[in-house]
Amino acid sequence: MRGGSRPSRVDVDTSPGRSIAGGNSLIRGEGVNEKRWVWAVCWMVFVVLNASAARAEQTPLACVTCHEALGGAFAKPIAEWKESVHYLHDIACDHCHGGDATVVVGNLLELSGDEFAAIQSAAMSKAHGFVGKPSGQDMFSMCARCHSASVMRYAGSIMGEAYLQNKGGPSCVTCHGAHRNVMPAVPGSCSKCHKDTTGFAQIDPMNVTDASIAQLSRIRIRLAEEKTLGSKPSLAPRFPGEMDSYQIGLMAFGGVVFLFLIGYLVYAILERSDEK
Ligand code: HEC
Ligand code: HEC
Ligand code: HEC
Ligand code: HEC
Ligand code: HEC
DSSP, X not given: OOOOSOOXXXXXXXXXXXXXXXXXXHHHOSSOOHHHHHHHHHHHHHHHHXXXXXXXXXXXXXXXXXXXXXXXXXXXXXXXXXXXHHHHTTOOHHHHHOSOTTOOOOOGGGOOHHHHHHHHHHHTOGGGTOXXXXXXXXXXXXHHHHHHHHHHHHHTSHHHHHHHTTSSOOOHHHHHOSSSOOOOOTTGGGGGTOSOOTTGXXXXXXXXXXXXXXXXXXXXXXXXXHHHTTSOOOSSOSXXXXXXXXXXXXXXXXHHHHHHHHHHHHHHHHHHHHHO
């Protein structure tokens, strides 16, 4: 029979806060020698693989059992989620949507309409914090349970504010998708809403601020200048930190030639004064 106990993912320490903080502190931790590092990574891979395998065989979540049986648009999120980085890290439906995933579903075909409705409302219950399709601040709160730094960065940005104020800014899932999380192509995915995406690949799309707009216009002015100069990039760097290696090489070469000329001049002068 299906149902029953809570799936093993909780036992392997993938609860919201801990899973992320734990991962980070392991990676960033100082003084961890290399061998222990390698072992830790192997162990984590083992645990994760084991846990997913165990989950697949043991107790499917109520959400998955019912939505898969309903099929079509109900099941689509599940197929997408199974290809996501969240699935790999044991982040399940209820971690985002809330509700009670431990409800025993039983054989759906044998249920009466009332029984089905009772099971559904027990699983998708507001009392267990169920959220269907989040919008506005609710979307940010959903993701912030585990990605608080990313959410804060985006919420304070021009596009984040445009989203919260309902002014057409993209939400987290506009760019990343809700169930099969992807890293959006930049600037490809931006052209849905922006006509001119020149320079977009050079800014942080999660944190568009007045500073990035200024940065963009500098990039655009430079590109326009290069165009009028016959598309040859100028050799002198415009901004510090923008020197390409060939420019550095060229300047070093110039320096060497200059020093050589000075040396030769000194040599020639000394030679002449010797002759006198
Ligand atoms: C017994 C069947 C059943 C179970 C169990 C179940 N659902 Fe549903 N779910 C449905 C049906 C039917 C709908 C569509 C009708 C509705 O929204 O009431 C739905 C709709 C949804 C929606 C869309 C809501 C919206 O506002 O568009 C989400 C999200 C969802 N379910 C998530 C979950 C999650 C998460 C769980 C597990 C905690 C879960 N469901 C468990 C049957 C179920
Ligand atoms: C990472 C968080 C996250 C996880 C995990 C997640 N969802 Fe969702 N889900 C969302 C968000 C956000 C939306 C709203 C998407 C939108 O507005 O386009 C959503 C929407 C839905 C919808 C409504 C789809 C629609 O287009 O009407 C259903 C049904 C659903 N989820 C079911 C599930 C089920 C079942 C699972 C587990 C297999 C699951 N979700 C796992 C975040 C999540
Ligand atoms: C319960 C915790 C949890 C929730 C809630 C959650 N995530 Fe995640 N998310 C993770 C974990 C764990 C990973 C994989 C490890 C990592 O990259 O930090 C991840 C990875 C990601 C990645 C890939 C990051 C990368 O570097 O490849 C994206 C994008 C993402 N999540 C978006 C979202 C969005 C959007 C929401 C809200 C709709 C959300 N997540 C909600 C835990 C969560
Ligand atoms: C306009 C598109 C866009 C929106 C909207 C967006 N992201 Fe991102 N996100 C990206 C891109 C592109 C990256 C990867 C490159 C980067 O960070 O510069 C990224 C990176 C991430 C990462 C990886 C770690 C990090 O912070 O770089 C996470 C997690 C994430 N986003 C979650 C979210 C969440 C949660 C939201 C909503 C609050 C959100 N994103 C909104 C485009 C977007
Ligand atoms: C769903 C539509 C949407 C998508 C997709 C989108 N944006 Fe935006 N973006 C907006 C809105 C709305 C504003 C706010 C416009 C305003 O207030 O002037 C904005 C503003 C900006 C600005 C500052 C003003 C400007 O127009 O130059 C930049 C830069 C920007 N977005 C970059 C990006 C990048 C990079 C991506 C892709 C990763 C992206 N956007 C995807 C809607 C979108």
